[in-house]
Amino acid sequence: MTTDSPQPDSQAAATSTYVPEHFPRNEPVKFSGQAGEFFGIWFVNNILTWMTLGIYSAWAKVRTLQYFYGNTEVAGGSFSFTASPLKILRSRLIAFALLVVFVIADNSPADWALYTYLGFVAVYLALAPVLTVLVMSFQLRYSAWRGISFRFNKDYRGAYRVYLPPFMVLLLLFGSLMLPAYSEEIEQYMGWEGAQTEQVDEAPQAELAEPAPVATNDTPAEVDGKSATLATGKPSLTVAATEPAAEAEEPTKFKGQSSPGKSSSNREPDLEVVLGEGGAERKSLEDELDNVNPYLVLPSLILMLVFLGLLPYFDFISQRFLARNVRFGTAEVSYTGVAKDYYVIYWRWLLATALLVTLWVWAVATDTVMLMLAPLIILTVLYMPLSRAYLKSRRYNLLFGKCSIDQGKFHIKADVPFLRLAYVLITNTLMVTITFGLMTAWAKVRTARVILENMSLDVNAPLNQFLAAQDKEQSAFAEEVADVFDIDVAF
Numbered sequence: 001m002t003t004d005s006p007q008p009d010s011q012a013a014a015t016s017t018y019v020p021e022h023f024p025r026n027e028p029v030k031f032s033g034q035a036g037e038f039f040g041i042w043f044v045n046n047i048l049t050w051m052t053l054g055i056y057s058a059w060a061k062v063r064t065l066q067y068f069y070g071n072t073e074v075a076g077g078s079f080s081f082t083a084s085p086l087k088i089l090r091s092r093l094i095a096f097a098l099l100v101v102f103v104i105a106d107n108s109p110a111d112w113a114l115y116t117y118l119g120f121v122a123v124y125l126a127l128a129p130v131l132t133v134l135v136m137s138f139q140l141r142y143s144a145w146r147g148i149s150f151r152f153n154k155d156y157r158g159a160y161r162v163y164l165p166p167f168m169v170l171l172l173l174f175g176s177l178m179l180p181a182y183s184e185e186i187e188q189y190m191g192w193e194g195a196q197t198e199q200v201d202e203a204p205q206a207e208l209a210e211p212a213p214v215a216t217n218d219t220p221a222e223v224d225g226k227s228a229t230l231a232t233g234k235p236s237l238t239v240a241a242t243e244p245a246a247e248a249e250e251p252t253k254f255k256g257q258s259s260p261g262k263s264s265s266n267r268e269p270d271l272e273v274v275l276g277e278g279g280a281e282r283k284s285l286e287d288e289l290d291n292v293n294p295y296l297v298l299p300s301l302i303l304m305l306v307f308l309g310l311l312p313y314f315d316f317i318s319q320r321f322l323a324r325n326v327r328f329g330t331a332e333v334s335y336t337g338v339a340k341d342y343y344v345i346y347w348r349w350l351l352a353t354a355l356l357v358t359l360w361v362w363a364v365a366t367d368t369v370m371l372m373l374a375p376l377i378i379l380t381v382l383y384m385p386l387s388r389a390y391l392k393s394r395r396y397n398l399l400f401g402k403c404s405i406d407q408g409k410f411h412i413k414a415d416v417p418f419l420r421l422a423y424v425l426i427t428n429t430l431m432v433t434i435t436f437g438l439m440t441a442w443a444k445v446r447t448a449r450v451i452l453e454n455m456s457l458d459v460n461a462p463l464n465q466f467l468a469a470q471d472k473e474q475s476a477f478a479e480e481v482a483d484v485f486d487i488d489v490a491f
Helices: 009-015 035-051 057-070 085-106 110-141 156-177 179-190 192-209 239-248 271-290 298-324 339-365 369-401 418-434 440-452 463-478
Strands: 025-031 072-074 077-081 143-145 148-152 221-223 226-228 326-328 331-335 403-405 410-414 455-459
Touching: 025 440, 035 057, 035 440, 057 072, 057 077, 057 085, 085 110, 110 143, 110 148, 110 156, 148 463, 156 179, 156 298, 298 326, 298 331, 298 339, 298 369, 339 369, 369 403, 369 410, 369 418, 418 440
Parallel strands: none
Antiparallel strands: 025 072, 025 455, 072 077, 077 143, 143 148, 148 326, 221 226, 326 331, 331 403, 403 410, 410 455
């Protein structure tokens, strides 16, 4: 085993802890945070945030990140978060100003509110890739390990290539979901309604053109529900001939009151009397759904299938973009993940989701929903944290486990167990719910521990020499002027 010579004070301060140099070796990530001590930080943060009407939230975030960063250690050095709370407060004030605009628009006339919402959506779609880059740049610029800061390459063009396609697909999908609501207007514009009306009107005209049946001597003829015996060879007048006049002389009757001369059995039932007010509303809703043109639902179904089919690929290119633009000092981070890995994860998740939906549909279709209600509710409640834990653990493993630093000299390993994370998330949810949120600090520490303690760093080169070189290059590069537009995750 070889060791490096003692380091100068400045270099030792940068690396914080002297690490024996032998490689290859594996350095596990250690997390030393305790729920009890973090509860004090969390409790004070919440009290001061409420007392200052949210202004202290910027300082609360810095204190929280400093606690978690400072208690995370790898290869003898811990992480640090050095952002100024004032910079975070500035971005949160901008976010608050946008919220105020939304509230004002919500209380404005409908046209102004619609224009405001559409304007915000358009601006967001145009600037979301830029905001993503700025947020990542802010987070990483003020994150450091053993005195070496991280960086994020501001590739705005690449951000638009990655994030604009899924945004456009989602925009088209949401737009297609609105088509059935404007079914009548679309049918009139396309000329479908006239064609349907002509087809419907042809049937009564054909019935009127047919000759009336001739009754024989002994055959009763039924006209408009009333029977009359016809005389031999001569058609006789029926009650139907005089019925319009009788109906015209009927006095105006109130809802639910039978008319004279008609039995209550022949009276058309009133929806509100038979079904009640709620039943009438359901009947009205069913009538509206019946009037929806089924062809207007097809675009939504097609776009939904397209989005679900492309969702794994969208997630893959997003993770790859974020990983490849990270820098540790001046060393680049490479990413070796492939789209196939993401498709395997998402198709399993979609299959489980489809199975749960199928069980609900089967229970409703077979009228066994009341019998299966309790098992289905339990299964659905368990499915939510299980699916979250599955996606979170698998995506963590794919994002961090496929990253390496400085051309593979240092490789990150991640193997977050799905079932253990699911157990932690389920018990966290139960405890936070039972204690009305008081166990939130405990839950955050448990979640961080199960993730961080299942990560490690494979060292395939002299780590101390690498850190010393990065510290020297960073000092020369440096004192890079911070961006005017430091944007925090408040956006």
